[in-house]
Amino acid sequence: DAGITQSPRHKVTETGTPVTLRCHQTENHRYMYWYRQDPGHGLRLIHYSYGVKDTDKGEVSDGYSVSRSKTEDFLLTLESATSSQTSVYFCAIRQGHTGELFFGEGSRLTVL
């Protein structure tokens, strides 16, 4: 199994503040993803990356930006957090030829 570490695991912040979530992988996988999970909405794709400096938007990308300067790190940034961005955020890497995902343990973000 690939090693994925998400940090921080829990964060409480105030509306309008910037927030960065980090996803670190140890096995050099090319594809990395950021999802958010909310009750009633399931897992929704925010952004994904298919290589260093190569990223693309998902279905709920507004208010989020990402960066991937190294293969092992994929950063998700909320430039100015809003209460609607309170959620659990999951990072995932792609494994296998049919796109199986291996998920991190999640980062719970609360925006007051």
Next chain:
Amino acid sequence: TQLLEQSPQFLSIQEGENLTVYCNSSSVFSSLQWYRQEPGEGPVLLVTVVTGGEVKKLKRLTFQFGDARKDSSLHITAAQPGDTGLYLCAGGGQAGTALIFGKGTTLSVSS
């Protein structure tokens, strides 16, 4: 836009009962995956099906991919409390595209 509809949304049963969870779409998928998620953790892959009509078994869990590759089902025989969790189906399109997830089925098995 590809969508995956899962049903039922919630399921509460007694230990020993059988159940089936459905995952339906109007779109064709190149593969269909099932994940299980426990509280406070990320989803974990259970199985991938890629061929229309394919059936895979994982102990008491049976997964089937529809002939047209638009739907899938998960059947659990003699459910146990350890089966409790959120079950998610996810569809894969063309190579390199991101998976589309259903909203999930929350299963509770009581002893």
